Amino acid sequence: MKQRIAWITDSTAVVPDELREKYDIHVVPLDVIFEDGAYADGIQLSSSELYEKIDHSKTVPKTSQPAIGKFVELYEQLAEDYDCAIAIHLSSQLSGTYNTSKSAAAMSEFPVEFVDSQIVSYPITTLLLKGISLAEQGMDYREIAATLREEASKNENYIVIGKLSQLHKGGRLSNAQLIVGTLLQIKPIFCIRNGVVELFEKVRTEGKAFRRIMDQLDLARGIHKISQVEILHGNVMDKALELKETIKSKYQDIEVLVYPLSPVLGVHGGQGTIALTWTNEPKSS
Template sequence: MKKKIAWVTDSTAHITEELQQHPDVYVVPMSIIFGEDIYEDGLTVTPDNLYTKISEYPELPTTSQPPIGKFVTLYEELQEKYEQVIMIHVSSLISGTYAGSRQAAEMVGIKYHAIDSKAMSYAMTYMLQDGLQLQEEGKTVEEIVTYIEGMISALENYILLGNLKQMYKGGRMNGVQFFLGTMLNIKPIITIKEGVFQMFDKVRTEKRAVQRLMDQFASAYEKVAINRLAILHGNRLQDAQKWKEMLVEKYPSLAIDICPISSTIGVHAGEGTLAVLWFNK
């Protein structure tokens, strides 16, 4: 007898230990390319050793979506074990992963529901966690998918980039933004909105940037009941913990997760990145 739902995502999501151990969750890794050497995000390169590799290598690495063949192989295996697949992927406007995953599912002929998260990282983690919880509660696949899709528009996220050069060379930032950040010493605050990177604000110091983000959360918290928040970092655990301490002091009932950004995201955002996200619902 086939199991009901297989959950598929990519390595831009933060895969918690619980998700790693879940028998129905499958993660397809992105590729990180240093010259002629290709690494698999989360498998042969991790956030712990990524930045060391970057510092040792003369050129910045590049990233690539998973080959469609990896998705085909996975869906052929899942077709034998599951009735259908729910796939949650990084924004389709940032990566071709979502399109490749759908194309592979069509080729195999497996029944699927594709969700374009229009986000990345812990936003996708929360979507997976909530979906699995709803499944445990006995919700139908249609109810689960509808709920997760409703989360997309409720996401609020802000990113303090650690390395503007990497974001610019990776094609995620235009020349004007790069000039402002490097030549004028302005700290740009980036957000992912409608699935693409957008400039949210520009401030002079990181201290002011942090206060800006705290103010944003305070404003959101006054309007809706927010019960969880994620702080993401590129090799800045101590600073992420300081952010958590500031938030816990003011919002003691708030559940706060801290995690490193994935290696794929780290290639573009750079070491030193700090970000925060939550859902306004």
């Protein structure tokens, strides 16, 4: 008999309402903490509301993983209707969410397989959809999780930081770095490798930064099969759509999805941030 598998993730993933309803995906929110209290990511605080609050705040808010009780309650509820579950969370190197979820499953004695996505945002959704597809083919939930752990290493991503002032406000840039960076129009490009944020390169001007990440897409395209790319943005839909058009004009066969960064990710990336991400699949022989 086909296993009844529950799917769990956290609010850093991009899970549109239609996907949640179709596949009954359970999303546990992280919190964004301002001086006036904590807000559940994506529930009590939208991406656009986040940046407005930051503009009127003296300090950048902090973020917090979900309390273990939220996961315990969820797993106890799921145990009533499902045989098992697969939980796919943001990188364990960036948040304690993965380990908290794992501890909660042990407490509830509900069989859950865990996948460390080693990433954030839409790539988590990609893993969820691949897992659901494998489940529909009748694969055992343990085998699905093992497959998804291998798939997680295929992601490639580049993040162009928006406002240096937000990094400065959050204590991640000194006064001198802010002044020099602003005067020289420096745009740092970051990437997430093996679950850790790394500086990929510093370039002058935003235009050069976008050309640089397009170079990386071109390079990857020459080696791998890439059928879809995702653009995540920090409240700059116009720039995201412009980048989409650039990609579509060059690669008509690549599907380009555009989504906002979740509020939790917006806290760390800042308004104006653009991320480009894709999965490197092997080319057919």
